[in-house]
Amino acid sequence: MEPIGDPQLSDDQFDKLARIVHHDSGIVLTPAKRGLLAARLSRRLRALRLSDYGAYCDRLAGAGGTEERRHLLSAITTNVTAFFREGHHFEELAAKVLPKLIASAKAGGRMRLWSAACSSGEEAYSIAITLLEAFPDAARHDVRLLATDIDPAMIARAEAGRYRTADLRPIGTRRLLRFFTSEGETCTARAGLRQIMRFAELNLHADWPFSGRFDVIFCRNVVIYFDAGMRQRLWLRFARLIAPGGHLFIGHSERLDGPAARCFDLAGATHYRRNSTPPPPWS
Ligand SMILES: C[S@@+](CC[C@H](N)C(=O)[O-])C[C@H]1O[C@@H](n2cnc3c(N)ncnc32)[C@H](O)[C@@H]1O
Incomplete structure (x- = not known):
């Protein structure tokens, strides 16, 4: 069908789409986000050659709906990020967290770090740079940084590791030359930087495929989009997944609240250390 003019998003259609987004991702779309949703989805409607949101809702409900739900989430997520965003976290990682983990890895221990909700990868590469500066031969040990x-x-963008040179300005020239190759307006992460990294699509509200615990989790600037129940359930899952003494970094406007809060001690600004309190059962 050919698109005709700007399609209107009715209250019913907005509610239907908001329910799907919340169910699949935990992201809450308040009525104030209606214009944003319509603007973001209008491109998708054009790509699918659909004339209105009714047809789009039908598509979500029909065969191929599961795949389309991924596109819906892709259209609605806010992916703003930057290298060394909230720089104090990387300073604390280098000064307070990594020394012990590096000593343990050098002695044969396992080190696992996770950039959960990494967007296009800038956060994960900032963690990798911080780690490799302190531990250049990390790849020869049992060290992994997961970016999801x-x-x-x-x-796909995170895995490609290609960024506009202008966006890499916060890392400085020394790090740029050491960790990236330059191709004019863009730069690509060197293999040495990526060696310890793994990339995967992962929904924080779905099942996680992990067999072991994590020493460090960065989960920043994503729970602000979730409701309190989804957020607190995620904190509980982190309390189970982070090894005692491990660290959780969250976004500057976020807070660790609910039943999991007692499992963590404040170690810095929006930086928490897992203590030995057992996590309470699911309520
Ligand atoms: C604003 S970015 C934050 C990126 C990075 N952590 C930072 O602080 O710069 C939020 C990211 O969360 C992701 N996201 C939203 N809901 C998610 C969910 N349920 N599971 C995993 N990622 C999610 C979005 O796709 C987006 O890339």
């Missing part, structure tokens, strides 16, 4: 996001388009 719900948005497959973001994971």
